[in-house]
Amino acid sequence: MIDLSSHYKNTLSPKIENIKTAIAENRVISFDYYYSKGETQKLIEPYLIVFQWSSWYVFGHCCEKNDFRLFKLNRLWNLTVTEQHFETRDIPQKQVDFDSYFSDKIMLVAVFDKIMKHRLIEEYGIDSFSYTYDGNILFKFGFTNKENLLSWVLSFGDKVEVIEPKELMCEIKIQAENISKKYL
DSSP, rough: OOOOOOOTHHHHHHHHHHHHHHHHTTEEEEEEEEEEEEEEEEEEEEEEEEETTTTTEEEETTTTTTTTEEGGGGEEEEEEEEEEEEEOOOOOOGGGOGGGGGOOEEEEEEOGGGGHHHHHHHHHHTTSSSEESSSSSEEEEEOOOHHHHHHHHHTTTGGEEEOOOHHHHHHHHHHHHHHHHHOO
C-alpha cells in the first residue's frame, strides 16, 4: 500500500484534479502563490503535475515571467481553471531536469548531537554523515536556499553547531538573540 497524502490532503486532491483538467483542456490556471519574498497572483499554462522531493508541484509556462516554472502545490491557493485556452509549447529538455532547479551552492558543515542521528537518516539518508572522535555526527551537505537552511538548522535547537558557512553562524546568533528577547 502506498499513500502519498499529506497534511494537506483535503486541499491537495482538488488542486490536483483541477490542474489535471486544465492540462487536458489546455486551459490557463490562476492562483495565489506564497513564498519567501511575499505573495503574488500567478497565471500559468500547466503542463505537468510533479511529485518530487516529498512534495507536489505544478510545472508550467508562467505568463508573467514568459518562462517555464515549478510551483509547489502547498504554497498555491485559490486555484481557478480559467476559460482562457493556450497553444501547447515545446518544453526545452533542460526545463524538465527538475534536479537542476535546486543547486547545492550553500555547503553546510555542522556537528549534530548523536541523538539527532534518526532525523538526519530520515531526511538525508544513512550515508549523509560521518562520526566525530566523540561520537557526535559530522554532517556536510549542499543546500539551495539560505532561508530554508537557516530554518532547518534552527529546528535542531541546541543539538547542532554550525562550522560553516560563517555567515550562517552569524544569522543563527542574531535569531537566537531575537528569540531570547521575546522571553525576557
